[in-house]
Each structure stands twice: as structure tokens, then as C-alpha cells.
Amino acid sequence: MEKIYNAGIVGLGRIGNLFDRDLLIKNKPASHAGCYQECKRTNLVSGCDILESRLQDFKKDRGVERLYKDYREMIDKEKLDILSICTHNDSHKDICVYAANNGVKAIFCEKPMAMSLEECQEMIESCEKNNVLLLLDHTRRYDNSFIHVKKMLDNKEIGNLQKIDSYATVGLLNGGSHLFDLLRFYAGDAKWISGNIILDETTDPGAYGTIGFKNNVHATFDCRWRDYCYFKLDLIGSEGIIKVGGMIRSGRQIELFKTRKSQGESGIYELVEEKVNEPNISSPYLKALETIIERLDNNEYNLESGYDGMATLEMAMAFYESDYLGGKRVYLPLNERSRKVLARETSFTKDGKLPK
16 A cells, blocks of 8 residues: 655745646646645645744645644644745755754755755755755756756757757746756756846846856856746757747747758758657646655655755855856855855746735
């Protein structure tokens, strides 16, 4: 008989619970609470938030009665197998370390991983010491479209990857963290970063610059405020181009252009678009949860996702360091590990605050 894992959530805002109320979102569940209730292998037993209104929303939406305002009390009383951390990044480290030290078997943590690289290291070490699985919700790693592009690259459908042009909406730790993670997903570990911060009124502004990877792939990075949502990567290879992303949760995701003999001039090649059989849309959050369950079933207390989360944050911190040095190249790993940055609440408002 398959084990049913008990789950709880700290932070019952949009990604914790409320996104599933949005009638326009098609690929549901779109929240941690929705995933736990959709999955046959998990039992959502409790939720925690400092706001009474969020607790009552959660109770109404999910029918869960065991509600807490102190995550420590919830962890101590509920004996959870899986804990989702859906709070702001200034509390991720403390919640993760307490959970790892007090019996939780797996931690499903929202991005960005923490406020500093030192905090990330402490989270990893606590999980390693207690044999706790740590998985960061870099959502697009579990999105079928972005996974399909990784397979296309591995199959050399555009030859050898040479360059990536990438775009996201602010800030570096909010929208940018997804972009950093995908750049690593496609091109591997970064070697150096050169960039400039685009200062604004928030604690988490955007930036632009260039990134060099250890495999000699180069990337341009553009993460700034726009009056529309935009998240896109153009992957340029020796034999073609893949474009992926663009809109938020809807619309066409993948475009493929491959070389052919020119129809307009002899002796040269040009690009022509080819049809891509895009994969079915499904919830990336649910796929991430299924990954957690599979690893728990097999006693795989894998910390790879934790190291990915730290590497993603390190790329953001490198932009700050490069900006301080006037845009000079900064090589990784960084010596400075204590710098703290508070992520903005959302990428989708200019002031970074969620509407009240």
C-alpha cells in the first residue's frame, strides 16, 4: 500500500493558496494547497499564516481546520512529512532550519531561497545533517514546455548552443530568479557576470548585463519593469534558434527555426520556422510535488535543488557586486556571502507591493 504523506503550509497568500481562485489560470492547481489536495499521495492537514484573514480564506477554500499563527507550533504538533514554505524570503532560513531539526522529512521552498548565500548554506547544512529533502520551487524546471526545450537542446536540434538572450520582469530575486535557474538548466554553471542594477523604489530592482558560462555559452540578461509581463529566452545554436516563453501561463510557448538553403540567394543558408509538437499543459507545481514524493518513496534525500537555489541567488548577488565595481566582470564563486537582499512581493506592480 502506498504511503500517504501529511503536508502543511507556512504562508497562505497567493502561491500558498489563493492563486487557484483566479479563473483565468488554466493549468491548475496553481498553488501549494491546490497541489496537496489534487495529489492522491498527500493529505493537507494544516496551514500557518500570521494574518487571520489568510487563515480563514484557507479554511474556506480547503476545508482544513488545524490553523496556526506560529510555524513552530504547527511543526511541533502536526508531525508533518512535507512542509511548504511560501512566506517572504526573509523568513525562509529560520523556518527551514527549524523544520529540518524537528522531524519534517521534505521541505518544498519557494524562491528566492533566502536573503543571503550564508543563509542558503545554513539551510542546506541543516537538511543534510537531518536527512531532509530540500526542493526549491523554480517552477519552470517542472513546466512541460521548458522541459521539452531541454530535450531539444540535448538532441542537438539547433546544433551546439552558443548564446542565450533572456528577458524577465523585475526584480532580480523575484522574476529574475526564474530566469537565472533556466539559464543554468540550459547552459550549466556560470563562470562570470558583468552587469548593472536598474535602481527603483523597491528593495529588489532589475538589472541588465552579460553572463559567461563554463562551457563558453554566453547570455544576455534583461530584467526590468515593463507595463506588461514578459518572460522569454531565445536560444541561439550553430544550426538554428529556439524561442521559448513570452506570455504568462498561456499562449504559444515554443518556436523553432532551423537552417535551409536560401530561396533568395545562392550559396547561403537562412532560417525557416518548423512546427513544434508542444507537450500538454499541466501544473508544474504538481510535477514538483510528484518529484518530492518519488524521492521520499526511495529515501533519496537529495540536496541538488538546494544547491541550485543557492547558485541562482549567487548569480543575482554577482550583479550587485559587478554594479558596485562599475560593471566589471565578477567571477564565481563569490567571496562575499553575507550580502542580504529582500525580494519584492511581486514582479507585476511597479512598486513591488501586492495590491491590498
